[in-house]
Amino acid sequence: MTDKLPDEQKKSSIQQPFQDFIRSMNYLFQEKPVKGLFQNMDDFFSSPYPFNGFPIQMDENEKEYIISAKLSGVKKDHIDIDVFQQYITITVQNTETEVNEDTEEKFIFKKNSLQKTSRTITLAKPIDEQKVKAHYEDGLLTIRVGKEKGKRLRIE
Numbered sequence: 001m002t003d004k005l006p007d008e009q010k011k012s013s014i015q016q017p018f019q020d021f022i023r024s025m026n027y028l029f030q031e032k033p034v035k036g037l038f039q040n041m042d043d044f045f046s047s048p049y050p051f052n053g054f055p056i057q058m059d060e061n062e063k064e065y066i067i068s069a070k071l072s073g074v075k076k077d078h079i080d081i082d083v084f085q086q087y088i089t090i091t092v093q094n095t096e097t098e099v100n101e102d103t104e105e106k107f108i109f110k111k112n113s114l115q116k117t118s119r120t121i122t123l124a125k126p127i128d129e130q131k132v133k134a135h136y137e138d139g140l141l142t143i144r145v146g147k148e149k150g151k152r153l154r155i156e
Contacts, residue, residue, distance in 0.1 A: 053119040054092065064131075065145040067121055072139035079141060083129045088143060091118040125150075 059066045069090055071079065080091040093116045100109040123145065131146030 053117045054090075056090075056119055056121065058121060060147075062147075064147055065123060067143040067145070069119070069141040069143075070139060071136075071141050074139065076136050079136065081134055081143065083127070083132050085126050087120055087122045088127075088132070088145070089118055089120045090141065090143075091116065093117075 055070045057068045059068075067088065071092060074092055074094070078092055078094050080093065082089040082091070093114070095115075096113045098109075098111040098113075101107075102109075125148060127145050128148055131148075132143065134141065134143045136142075
């Protein structure tokens with residue numbers, strides 16, 4: 001005869017499918033193809049600016065608009081700023097080439113990667129391209145856009 005009481009037998013038979021399911025799920029997530037997929041997802045989400053680019057803050061005072069972009073770890077020559085009539089586009093582009101050469105096995109592995117992120121800032125009024133100044137220091141890009149004063153009309 002068994003040592004288990006009828007209630008314990010019911011409890012044990014109910015827990016068994018869940019234990020099998022949990023064991024199967026643990027096995028699934030620890031196997032290489034799925035583990036590699038999750039690693040790729042982790043790498044994607046841990047990159048600095050995966051979706052909306054880099055953080056931008058815009059302030060203004062009486063004389064100018066001040067646009068600040070946090071670009072930590074970016075070199076100055078990887079930044080392009082395009083000024084248009086009513087908007088500014090900041091583009092960060094990084095190209096890397098990795099070459100591994102094995103003379104014994106007689107093969108060369110070459111990997112090229114391109115990362116490009118851009119943000120466009122729309123301004124309320126047209127801007128004078130001559131009055132736009134940019135400065136980059138310690139991972140902070142600051143763009144100053146002079147405001148144009150229009151003619152105010154008196155209503156009769």
